[in-house]
Amino acid sequence: xxxxSPQLQTSxxxxxxxxxxxxxxxxIEDVHVRYRVLEQQQLGLADIVKxxxxxxxxxxxHAVRGVSLEILTGESVGLLGPxxxxxxxxxxxxxxxxxxxxxxxxxSGKPQLLAVNAALDPKLSGRRNIxxxxxxxxxxxxxxxxxxxxxxxxxxxxxxxxxxxRTYSSGMKxxxxxxxxxxxxPPILLIDEALAVGDKRFRRKSLERINQIRERASTVVMxxxxxxxxxxxxxRAVWLADGQIVMDGPTDDVVKAYEASED
Amino acid sequence: MTSLDxxxxxxxxxxxxxxxxxxxxxxxxxxxxxxxRRRSWTWYVASSEMRSRQINSLLGNIWHVLSPLLQIxxxxxxxxxxxxxxxxxxxxxxxxxxxxxxxQFTQKxxxxxxxxxxxxxxxxxxxxxPRALIPLTTTLTETLATIPAYGVMFVMVTAxxxxxxxxxLLVLPLLGLQAIFTAGLALVMARAVHHVYDVSQILxxxxxxxxxxxxxxxNVNAFLEGKSWRVLFEINxxxxxxxxxxxxxxxxxxxDWSLLFNAVVWTVVVAVGGLxxxxxxxxxxxxx
Numbered sequence: 001x002x003x004x005s006p007q008l009q010t011s012x013x014x015x016x017x018x019x020x021x022x023x024x025x026x027x028i029e030d031v032h033v034r035y036r037v038l039e040q041q042q043l044g045l046a047d048i049v050k051x052x053x054x055x056x057x058x059x060x061x062h063a064v065r066g067v068s069l070e071i072l073t074g075e076s077v078g079l080l081g082p083x084x085x086x087x088x089x090x091x092x093x094x095x096x097x098x099x100x101x102x103x104x105x106x107x108s109g110k111p112q113l114l115a116v117n118a119a120l121d122p123k124l125s126g127r128r129n130i131x132x133x134x135x136x137x138x139x140x141x142x143x144x145x146x147x148x149x150x151x152x153x154x155x156x157x158x159x160x161x162x163x164x165x166r167t168y169s170s171g172m173k174x175x176x177x178x179x180x181x182x183x184x185x186p187p188i189l190l191i192d193e194a195l196a197v198g199d200k201r202f203r204r205k206s207l208e209r210i211n212q213i214r215e216r217a218s219t220v221v222m223x224x225x226x227x228x229x230x231x232x233x234x235x236r237a238v239w240l241a242d243g244q245i246v247m248d249g250p251t252d253d254v255v256k257a258y259e260a261s262e263d
Numbered sequence: 264m265t266s267l268d269x270x271x272x273x274x275x276x277x278x279x280x281x282x283x284x285x286x287x288x289x290x291x292x293x294x295x296x297x298x299x300r301r302r303s304w305t306w307y308v309a310s311s312e313m314r315s316r317q318i319n320s321l322l323g324n325i326w327h328v329l330s331p332l333l334q335i336x337x338x339x340x341x342x343x344x345x346x347x348x349x350x351x352x353x354x355x356x357x358x359x360x361x362x363x364x365x366x367q368f369t370q371k372x373x374x375x376x377x378x379x380x381x382x383x384x385x386x387x388x389x390x391x392x393p394r395a396l397i398p399l400t401t402t403l404t405e406t407l408a409t410i411p412a413y414g415v416m417f418v419m420v421t422a423x424x425x426x427x428x429x430x431x432l433l434v435l436p437l438l439g440l441q442a443i444f445t446a447g448l449a450l451v452m453a454r455a456v457h458h459v460y461d462v463s464q465i466l467x468x469x470x471x472x473x474x475x476x477x478x479x480x481x482n483v484n485a486f487l488e489g490k491s492w493r494v495l496f497e498i499n500x501x502x503x504x505x506x507x508x509x510x511x512x513x514x515x516x517x518x519d520w521s522l523l524f525n526a527v528v529w530t531v532v533v534a535v536g537g538l539x540x541x542x543x544x545x546x547x548x549x550x551x
Contacts, residue, residue, distance in 0.1 A: 045461040096285035096391040106282035118385040135304035
């Protein structure tokens with residue numbers, strides 16, 4: 001990129017094409033996340049007149065309380081813990097879509113959440129949705145065209161790909177979504193409880209693909225309740241409760257301790 | 264928003280050099296560059312939406328033609344024939360047609376843009392991108408939808424007795440300028456509705472008021488000759504766009520340069536100001 005100022009160069013554009021050469025993939029430094037849960041999510045005029053812009057009918061949730069974590073390139077880390085422990089919120093912090101109350105999250109490449117279904121349109125065909133999902137993740141049309149055959153094959157949807165997605169079964173939708181999300185070969189892949197989909201055979205395929213992604217020195221961070229998944233995919237596990245880290249270490253040790261605590 | 268300067272990212276250890284803040288709220292130049300980089304996504308969403316609208320309802324497409332026809336017919340009968348408000352206008356049907364299509368372009372687009380952040384809330388929780396992309400994509404979609412609507416407008420104008428002229432081509436750049444203005448307004452309303460939901464209920468009412476205040480139904484020159492508050496119309500951007508389009512479609516292209524100047528100034532102010540104002544609340548969109 002000749003002629004461009006240094007500031008423009010250090011943008012998300014270069015991040016997307018950057019291959020991760022730094023030893024650290026994700027650095028979470030004393031992160032706190034707070035959000036307000038309003039009784040009524042949207043403020044109406046009546047509420048503002050009565051109570052001002054900050055409606056008092058709200059609770060503040062301190063979802064993440066001072067979490068610090070370093071994840072190395074090529075590691076696969078599982079986040080486990082009870083509901084409400086802040087696992088999904090922390091994942092979104094890594095993805096860069098969550099506002100932090102304090103602290104910071106540094107990443108070596110552009111992270112990608114597996115759930116791209118929010119970018120898809122069920123009225124359109126599977127093929128068009130592959131483009132929608134790919135473009136949402138930051139790929140160019142040309143890159144998508146190069147990979148579209150592989151995406152369709154992996155999802156096993158060769159016959160159905162030109163039908164509208166709303167005609168697909170839930171298994172087909174899940175397979176396509178997973179296939180689209182892994183099309184972009186993200187340097188940091190973030191998975192939020194999205195693997196328990198499809199039949200046993202497809203689940204095995206999905207885990208294989210995640211392992212392939214790991215082998216290409218990408219980093220994987222996964223939130224799941226399925227302890228078997230963590231054991232088969234992750235080398236390291238972090239146990240979260242009430243927004244804080246309880247334990248961080250080799251998967252077997254942490255899972256054993258976690259299971260013991262649940263009894 | 265983090266309290267630390269993202270540029271000190273590589274502060275502590277050498278192996279942390281080259282790490283970037285995951286929540287990079289970029290400088291304006293980078294924000295705009297990223298908007299530009301994402302343009303094929305915007306274009307793809309807009310054209311896919313057009314495609315599915317066309318396929319989905321034949322009756323819907325007929326309605327797109329019938330509805331303005333009926334509207335113009337009713338206005339013509341009541342305001343033209345009964346109330347004789349068509350003072351100063353040769354071709355009242357053509358006059359109404361241009362006014363209504365031009366006004367409704369901005370009206371429909373801004374109303375859709377105001378609700379766009381709500382519609383794509385889930386998407387913002389999953390993917391990181393400049394949030395201005397959402398109202399801008401909605402604006403592009405509605406602009407594409409307006410092109411066939413303008414086709415209906417030209418058919419009506421021809422049917423009402425005008426000959427197709429070369430000056431009609433100028434409607435395209437005017438539409439482009441109005442689209443930029445409308446995009447800015449859509450950004451403003453998207454943020455406003457995000458902060459106070461009731462604005463989305465008030466907005467259609469405001470546009471209805473604007474309808475009467477923009478000279479859609481009557482010729483301002485004929486009724487307000489010499490009156491001082493005529494200037495209020497001339498500074499109304501929608502009045503400017505409507506009159507410019509009428510000049511090009513009905514009067515063979517004699518443009519009032521002061522109206523064009525007003526339209527351009529409004530467009531620049533609303534587009535730039537709208538984007539900056541929208542971006543100021545960037546962190547608040549899509550959060551729980």
